[in-house]
Amino acid sequence: MGRTFLGSLNDVPHVTISEGVQPIAIAEGNYQNRPNPHAWMSPRNALIYVENIRKALSEIDPANAATYSANAEAYSQQIEAIDQKLRMELARLPENQRFMATCEGAFTYLIRDYNLKEIYLWAVNSDHEGTPQQIRRAIDQVKSNQVPVVFCESTVNPDAQKQVAQEGGAEFGGVFYVDSLTDANGDAPTYLKLLEYNVNTLIRGLQGS
Numbered sequence: 001m002g003r004t005f006l007g008s009l010n011d012v013p014h015v016t017i018s019e020g021v022q023p024i025a026i027a028e029g030n031y032q033n034r035p036n037p038h039a040w041m042s043p044r045n046a047l048i049y050v051e052n053i054r055k056a057l058s059e060i061d062p063a064n065a066a067t068y069s070a071n072a073e074a075y076s077q078q079i080e081a082i083d084q085k086l087r088m089e090l091a092r093l094p095e096n097q098r099f100m101a102t103c104e105g106a107f108t109y110l111i112r113d114y115n116l117k118e119i120y121l122w123a124v125n126s127d128h129e130g131t132p133q134q135i136r137r138a139i140d141q142v143k144s145n146q147v148p149v150v151f152c153e154s155t156v157n158p159d160a161q162k163q164v165a166q167e168g169g170a171e172f173g174g175v176f177y178v179d180s181l182t183d184a185n186g187d188a189p190t191y192l193k194l195l196e197y198n199v200n201t202l203i204r205g206l207q208g209s
């Protein structure tokens, strides 16, 4: 019996689970015009991922297709509950307050799917993060739109965004989880918890509660 080495992964079937997601190009910075990778941040896209995974597993292992379908259905229902909540709570807010202001531009898909308006400090992490120009621009956008709250992501330094909050006259609403989960005791130990936590944080911040 030999071990399975990484090299043999080339022989296993590959599936692109974001197939069917309409890509959004990154607007600026080092990755300008490349597709924004953060498609998983939108619950609507998550439903596409789940269906692609169900389909792929069922094709590879047809004997268990019914199980994959049942699991996909149950998981999708949980995503849809989060989707509904976000939709409902956003609808209660005045349209001119439906802003999502973050550090990284990681919510472009969610913002498109839920008709929000986007403000970010930098387009993609690893671009220059929190330059005076980026901070200036965000302060101007927050001020001129009277955005009530700004957020940052869990994995980056929030200092620049806290400055935006202070000088832009907004609250700092806390962090979102984007590119990584927390451990089991944290706020976002699973993907579903991550979505839920982000939605709750956004809504609470926008409602000013």
Ligand SMILES: [Zn+2]
Residues within 6 Å of the ligand: 038, 104, 106, 125, 178, 179
């Ligand atoms: Zn990211």
